[in-house]
Amino acid sequence: MASKTANQKTVAFADAPINQSLSAGDKIDLLRTMVRIRRFEQTSLKHYHNGSIGGFLHLYIGQESVAVGTISLLGDNDHVITAYRDHGHALAVGMGMDECMAELFGKATGCSKGKGGSMHYFAPDKNYWGGHGIVGGQAPLGAGLAFAVKYKGLEGCCLCYLGDGAINQGAYHESLNLASLWDLPVIYIIENNGYSMGTSQVRSSAYPKEGLAARAEGYNMAWDKIDGVSLYEIRAGVQKAVERAHKESRPSIIEILTYRHKGHSVADANAEKYRTKEEIQKYMNEHDPIEFWKSTLIAEGVITEDDYKEINKEAGAEADAAADFAIKSPYPEESEIFDHVYWEVDNNTAAGRTGRHFFHG
Amino acid sequence: MPREITYREALREGLDEELAYDDNVVIIGEEVAEYNGAYKVTEGLWKKWGDKRIIDAPISEAGFIGMGIGASMLGIRPVMELMFFSFAYVAFDQMMNNAAACRYMSGGLINVPIVVRGPANGGTNVGATHSHTPENIFANMPGLKVVTPSDAHDAKGLIKSAIRDNDPVYFMESTVLYGMTGLVPSNDELEDGELIVPIGKAKVKREGSDLTLIAHGRAVVTCLAAAEILAEKYKINAEVLDLRSIRPLDEEAIMTSVRKTHRAICVEENKPFCGVGAQISSMIMEQCFDDLDAPVLRITSADAPAFYSPPIEKLQLPNPEEIVERALSIC
Ligand SMILES: Cc1ncc(C[n+]2csc(CCOP(=O)(O)OP(=O)(O)O)c2C)c(N)n1
Ligand SMILES: [Mg+2]
Numbered sequence: 001m002a003s004k005t006a007n008q009k010t011v012a013f014a015d016a017p018i019n020q021s022l023s024a025g026d027k028i029d030l031l032r033t034m035v036r037i038r039r040f041e042q043t044s045l046k047h048y049h050n051g052s053i054g055g056f057l058h059l060y061i062g063q064e065s066v067a068v069g070t071i072s073l074l075g076d077n078d079h080v081i082t083a084y085r086d087h088g089h090a091l092a093v094g095m096g097m098d099e100c101m102a103e104l105f106g107k108a109t110g111c112s113k114g115k116g117g118s119m120h121y122f123a124p125d126k127n128y129w130g131g132h133g134i135v136g137g138q139a140p141l142g143a144g145l146a147f148a149v150k151y152k153g154l155e156g157c158c159l160c161y162l163g164d165g166a167i168n169q170g171a172y173h174e175s176l177n178l179a180s181l182w183d184l185p186v187i188y189i190i191e192n193n194g195y196s197m198g199t200s201q202v203r204s205s206a207y208p209k210e211g212l213a214a215r216a217e218g219y220n221m222a223w224d225k226i227d228g229v230s231l232y233e234i235r236a237g238v239q240k241a242v243e244r245a246h247k248e249s250r251p252s253i254i255e256i257l258t259y260r261h262k263g264h265s266v267a268d269a270n271a272e273k274y275r276t277k278e279e280i281q282k283y284m285n286e287h288d289p290i291e292f293w294k295s296t297l298i299a300e301g302v303i304t305e306d307d308y309k310e311i312n313k314e315a316g317a318e319a320d321a322a323a324d325f326a327i328k329s330p331y332p333e334e335s336e337i338f339d340h341v342y343w344e345v346d347n348n349t350a351a352g353r354t355g356r357h358f359f360h361g
Numbered sequence: 362m363p364r365e366i367t368y369r370e371a372l373r374e375g376l377d378e379e380l381a382y383d384d385n386v387v388i389i390g391e392e393v394a395e396y397n398g399a400y401k402v403t404e405g406l407w408k409k410w411g412d413k414r415i416i417d418a419p420i421s422e423a424g425f426i427g428m429g430i431g432a433s434m435l436g437i438r439p440v441m442e443l444m445f446f447s448f449a450y451v452a453f454d455q456m457m458n459n460a461a462a463c464r465y466m467s468g469g470l471i472n473v474p475i476v477v478r479g480p481a482n483g484g485t486n487v488g489a490t491h492s493h494t495p496e497n498i499f500a501n502m503p504g505l506k507v508v509t510p511s512d513a514h515d516a517k518g519l520i521k522s523a524i525r526d527n528d529p530v531y532f533m534e535s536t537v538l539y540g541m542t543g544l545v546p547s548n549d550e551l552e553d554g555e556l557i558v559p560i561g562k563a564k565v566k567r568e569g570s571d572l573t574l575i576a577h578g579r580a581v582v583t584c585l586a587a588a589e590i591l592a593e594k595y596k597i598n599a600e601v602l603d604l605r606s607i608r609p610l611d612e613e614a615i616m617t618s619v620r621k622t623h624r625a626i627c628v629e630e631n632k633p634f635c636g637v638g639a640q641i642s643s644m645i646m647e648q649c650f651d652d653l654d655a656p657v658l659r660i661t662s663a664d665a666p667a668f669y670s671p672p673i674e675k676l677q678l679p680n681p682e683e684i685v686e687r688a689l690s691i692c
Contacts (some may be wrong), residue, residue, distance in 0.1 A: 144431020
């Protein structure tokens with residue numbers, strides 16, 4: 001159960017105009033999206049354990065409010081790019097469970113046709129640009145998406161998510177400098193779950209007492225630090241940054257405090273060694289964004305406990321159906337290995353037909 | 362009338378024409394705008410096109426090249442200048458992972474129409490850190506294209522193709538070639554009204570019958586000099602094939618020439634290990650084994666970092682005398 005103090009804090013953020021504008025239906029949709037993400041991942045975990053899913057599986061469980069809250073603020077000219085812990089953002093931008101689940105299973109019907117896997121989801125039609133496996137590697141790309149929006153004269157922005165460990169990569173710092181120097185409408189969202197794999201925040205980062213986002217001061221950039229348990233707080237805080245990007249074409253860094261309930265990836269054998277069981281339990285009890293939002297909505301009289309059960313049930317059924325879809329889908333053909341390497345080859349253009357492009361065999 | 366212009370001017374003409382051709386073309390790099398380019402390739406372009414199209418970047422190659430890659434995913438056509446291609450290594454993750462693999466990992470949903478260009482050559486006494494020739498390294502990565510023009514004509518025609526290409530193209534020039542002049546047609550004498558050289562097409566720079574010298578970039582110039590010596594002193598008639606593009610590679614032109622001359626030497630300023638010539642000699646061996654009258658030879662830079670001392674660095678790079686000597690060993 002969410003603590004009382006947190007609930008009091010939430011009331012203040014609930015008054016923000018951006019939250020006042022939410023209808024009961026909107027609030028339920030936000031809940032539904034968070035629950036769908038969780039059920040999707042719980043189902044994927046089951047299939048990971050039975051051997052149907054290979055490689056890494058970085059679960060977002062516990063962090064759902066970050067993707068859902070921030071993405072709920074976006075419009076047609078706003079873009080999203082993130083790291084490998086990308087399932088939540090994918091579902092939040094509106095990708096379907098089927099294509100997301102099938103990608104985990106390595107199937108031809110996956111969002112990336114089985115070529116990307118868990119860490120590399122993409123949906124450009126939904127302004128979703130990945131899904132990136134190299135820690136911090138997406139930071140310059142986020143600046144570039146913002147650059148393109150601005151270059152085209154559109155009022156939009158790019159939300160670029162990264163972890164508390166990723167902020168120590170050089171590419172991130174280069175991106176901050178460029179973003180501020182060139183007035184790029186990019187918002188770096190630090191999803192601070194306290195750990196980069198097994199290394200805690202204090203063991204990996206040097207930072208001022210105000211927190212990780214405060215490094216923004218060095219780049220003459222706006223920043224904020226937000227408690228990620230509450231959708232109201234996330235929406236109220238990040239809205240200011242979106243506004244800043246849209247109206248002033250200025251970048252921001254927003255640190256959102258969150259927690260992952262599971263290990264770094266499913267393969268994290270030490271998930272309960274670098275963090276105590278008590279710590280994990282405390283966050284699950286007091287900082288679970290779904291529980292928190294659910295109790296907020298019940299307190300507001302927007303839903304009942306039964307409504308919640310129904311949402312949960314539907315999401316579970318949807319996830320099971322997605323797994324079914326994935327299981328029944330075919331694997332890609334071997335011949336697809338050489339598709340999607342070169343645009344010009346795929347489109348059989350004159351350039352694609354000129355010279356030898358592949359050198360095997 | 363064809364004009365005698367420098368490689369540098371030819372590049373600039375190509376860039377200027379593409380800036381006019383497509384509003385989404387934007388040039389970004391260190392000193393490209395107000396300073397007119399460290400090697401003056403972009404001279405005058407900022408004055409003509411202004412701040413939106415020609416942008417001075419801070420010294421931040423991973424940042425601005427990565428940014429260009431991100432922008433290209435949304436349809437911008439960034440032409441990024443590296444002051445030296447050697448500096449690609451600080452942007453390596455962006456250039457090898459993000460540019461090369463985003464299309465593949467998205468199952469074809471994304472493409473990255475970026476050009477990264479700059480000089481990639483040794484021989485100017487700037488030491489090991491500034492003398493890298495990474496064409497083999499980048500050509501190793503599927504998804505990337507590598508282009509290496511050796512003269513003014515191709516510099517112009519290939520930069521235009523590179524900018525219009527919808528895949529990432531790494532365009533490697535040479536500070537030694539920038540000042541060299543060559544004949545470049547003016548647009549009004551061309552049927553299509555502009556000079557386009559397709560990527561992936563080699564060019565026979567000198568016809569010959571006894572031996573094929575296969576080269577790219579400045580090594581082509583070295584081979585042409587060697588071919589003159591071979592003809593004058595030894596009555597050996599060498600063909601010089603300029604690859605122009607490393608990937609895609611004009612395999613047909615290579616094999617056609619080798620089938621005619623029955624002998625081949627791959628000459629490049631790359632290092633030997635897994636150099637461009639290693640790939641090509643393996644392909645010749647597989648496809649032209651019975652046509653060969655001698656083993657395929659390779660001439661590369663000496664297998665050591667670039668030496669600063671001017672007289673010694675000269676010895677590290679392929680030179681006409683070395684080519685002549687090796688040619689005589691198989692002719
Ligand atoms: C360049 C690079 N180095 C190391 C890794 C391995 N790695 C993957 S995730 C990770 C931890 C990142 O932590 P953080 O940025 O806090 O994100 P989180 O996993 O907590 O979401 C590491 C070390 C990698 N993928 N890329
Ligand atoms: Mg973390």
